[in-house]
Amino acid sequence: MTRNLTLGIYLPGKTALHCLDPRTKIAGASGLILLLxxxxxxxxxxxxxxFTIALILAAKIPLRFALKGLRPMLPFLAIMWxxxxxxxxxxxxxxxxxxxxxxxxxAGLHIGTLMSIRVLxxxxxxxxxxxxxxxxxxxxxxxxxxxxxxxIGLPAQxxxxxxxxxxxxVPTLAExxxxxxxxxxxxxxxxxxxxxxxxxxxLFPVLLPLFxxxxxxxxxxxxxxxxxxxxxxxxxxxMKVLRMGRSDYLAWVVFAVFAAIQVVLxxxxxxxx
Amino acid sequence: MSLRELSRIAxxxxxxxxxxxxxxxxxxxxxxxxxxxxxxxxxxxxxGSKNGTFAVLVYLMLGAAGAPVFxxxxxxxxxxxxxxxxxxxxxxxxVFICGKLLEKHQQPVILRTVAAMLCCxxxxxxxxxxxxxxxxxxxxxxxxxxxILPFLPxxxxxIAFAATAGLRIKRSIAAAGLLMKSEPGGx
Numbered sequence: 001m002t003r004n005l006t007l008g009i010y011l012p013g014k015t016a017l018h019c020l021d022p023r024t025k026i027a028g029a030s031g032l033i034l035l036l037x038x039x040x041x042x043x044x045x046x047x048x049x050x051f052t053i054a055l056i057l058a059a060k061i062p063l064r065f066a067l068k069g070l071r072p073m074l075p076f077l078a079i080m081w082x083x084x085x086x087x088x089x090x091x092x093x094x095x096x097x098x099x100x101x102x103x104x105x106x107a108g109l110h111i112g113t114l115m116s117i118r119v120l121x122x123x124x125x126x127x128x129x130x131x132x133x134x135x136x137x138x139x140x141x142x143x144x145x146x147x148x149x150x151x152i153g154l155p156a157q158x159x160x161x162x163x164x165x166x167x168x169x170v171p172t173l174a175e176x177x178x179x180x181x182x183x184x185x186x187x188x189x190x191x192x193x194x195x196x197x198x199x200x201x202x203l204f205p206v207l208l209p210l211f212x213x214x215x216x217x218x219x220x221x222x223x224x225x226x227x228x229x230x231x232x233x234x235x236x237x238x239m240k241v242l243r244m245g246r247s248d249y250l251a252w253v254v255f256a257v258f259a260a261i262q263v264v265l266x267x268x269x270x271x272x273x
Numbered sequence: 274m275s276l277r278e279l280s281r282i283a284x285x286x287x288x289x290x291x292x293x294x295x296x297x298x299x300x301x302x303x304x305x306x307x308x309x310x311x312x313x314x315x316x317x318x319x320x321g322s323k324n325g326t327f328a329v330l331v332y333l334m335l336g337a338a339g340a341p342v343f344x345x346x347x348x349x350x351x352x353x354x355x356x357x358x359x360x361x362x363x364x365x366x367x368v369f370i371c372g373k374l375l376e377k378h379q380q381p382v383i384l385r386t387v388a389a390m391l392c393c394x395x396x397x398x399x400x401x402x403x404x405x406x407x408x409x410x411x412x413x414x415x416x417x418x419x420x421i422l423p424f425l426p427x428x429x430x431x432i433a434f435a436a437t438a439g440l441r442i443k444r445s446i447a448a449a450g451l452l453m454k455s456e457p458g459g460x
Binding site for chain 1: 274276277279280281282283284285286287288290291292294295308311315319327330331332334335337338339340341342347348349350351352353354355356408409410411412415419434437438441442445446449
């Protein structure tokens, strides 16, 4: 929790990608994710990977930042890949390797590899979005995109305000938890000792005051907001108004061309197994 | 949404985020014990179905927007759509059902509380496993082996913990006069 919460994993910058309207970026990332889910062959994945790398270069993101979050995922992906290799046996698939009871089919190999590539690219695309857009911008964008849902009862504006208030309180509560842990340690609670049931229940004297204090803080927050004349979401104006510009329209053209290429690749090449 | 609801939702979202950072390594499982699920159970129990769901929704939206609120200070849409993202999405129906089952009762008995939290865990597992299976092209049995069994013992312990803690917190806030009129046991 030491990292700056309002920035999240955002890398400040001034590239074209950073300056796009957050709505364009959210919708574009969603479109790319949809394309990725539909992709079914190596050629289409290769072209997708090329596009992703182009985006990373265009945003001037150092590669080590883009890949940082991948590391904890790798062992998981490796296990998944082996799983697919061992258990994926659709009828009619050719056995390419056989040793004892282990039979590996070509379909298993292809499915395992394609899925792993998909997860890696999925992660990269979404990482580019969060690396080039700050949390507050994304909140604004999400609020704007969710506003039509307000008619069916989703309080988009209030949810966006709640997000911002939460950001303010996470460090406070984390600090408070730390204080309570220290206070209880001073009173003789031995955290991190004993079997896991005992360890779980050692959280008891931490959680109770934390939750009860949270309710008290919520009441204090109401007083603070009411004394500053907060009257609800209706009629509130923004300091920064979102506007679509020429670069946004250009981004849409680029996306449409890329999507067309991907669809052609998916249909022409087809799945390899 | 009243101001009171709004501020409580915000505080609970912050609690989920803060508790997700607590992590106790377990000797028999590669998955460490995190407080995230405990906070989700308690959100359903203490805020009720509607506000509990909003608290989880805001939590997921914040995480998707890149704030490091998921376990181990992770954040970003990639986590939400990655292998373990289904569990996070499963919190939504889970917390709603948990809240629904408990909000009519001022002091629910322990059995009912545990049952409601088990339903919540069930939703989480269901969404998590289906997501994992779809993402990785798994079969049913594989998804259960990879997606449920490693988590089960620790999660059951969390339910036992959250149920006892939740009942005590509920008693304390009722005694301190902090319940809303519309809330179970308030007014």
